[in-house]
Amino acid sequence: MKRIGIADTTFARVDMARHAVRALAGAGTGYRIYRRSVPGIKDLPVACRQLFQKEGVDLCIALGMPGKAEYDKTCAHEASTGLIMTGVLEAKPIVECFVFEGEAASPRELETLARRRAEEHALNAYTMLFHPERLARDAGRGLRQGFADAGPVRPA
Numbered sequence: 001m002k003r004i005g006i007a008d009t010t011f012a013r014v015d016m017a018r019h020a021v022r023a024l025a026g027a028g029t030g031y032r033i034y035r036r037s038v039p040g041i042k043d044l045p046v047a048c049r050q051l052f053q054k055e056g057v058d059l060c061i062a063l064g065m066p067g068k069a070e071y072d073k074t075c076a077h078e079a080s081t082g083l084i085m086t087g088v089l090e091a092k093p094i095v096e097c098f099v100f101e102g103e104a105a106s107p108r109e110l111e112t113l114a115r116r117r118a119e120e121h122a123l124n125a126y127t128m129l130f131h132p133e134r135l136a137r138d139a140g141r142g143l144r145q146g147f148a149d150a151g152p153v154r155p156a
Contacts, residue, residue, distance in 0.1 A: 002031040002129050005051030005060035011040045012065035013107075014114035016097065020061055020122035027126040041066055041098070042075055045082030052090045060087075060094045061125050063118055068102040076100070093128060097121035099146065117146030 004024065008017040017035060024033065034055040036047040041064035048060040062083050066076040076098055087094040099117050104110035124145070127134050142150035 002059075003055060003057040004031050004033050004125060004129070005048060005055060005057035006033060006035045006063065007044050007047035007051060007060055008035070008037050008063040009040050009044065009065065010037060011067075012063065012099075012114070013101070014065065014099075014111050014118075016063040016065070016099070016114050016118035019115045019118040020063060020097075023119035023122040024126055027123055028130065030130065031126075040064075040075070041079040042082070044079055045086045048083065048094050049086050049090065052086075052092055057092075059092060059125055059129055061122060062094055062096050063121075064098045065114065066098060066100050068100070073100070093125075095121050095125045095128070097145070103146075113146045120145035 006017050006020055017037070021033060024031070034051055034057055036051055038044060038047045044062045044064055048062055051057045051060055064076070064079065066072040080096060083094045083096050097117055099110070099114045101110060104113050140152055142152050144150055
């Protein structure tokens, strides 16, 4: 049985983990979810490391929602760097799923974006664990999470 870790934050304005869990439930079986919630995005690398070390997860999904301020962008970059470092140290993937508050024009759009991105990243995580060959098939297709796909530069 595979183990999937989900790390999320109380700073986020949408419960992204709930949407990720629901998407995973619809994708299939053969896994168990371990969740760890932390205050903010800079806490996510340690939360993921704890999920790897204490729960033995095979992969983590890191969900966060940086604010609109320039400082928040810096914090997101620092958190992302920490997540990369954690993944390298553990030699296991971390699927980073950040939704910046400034990406949406309204609270309703922000909620929709956070839901869709969390769901789509969760499905990517499931695919990484159970059907990695599908990712190779989709390489170069300009797939996006949360917004419409960009598509390939040159259609096949």
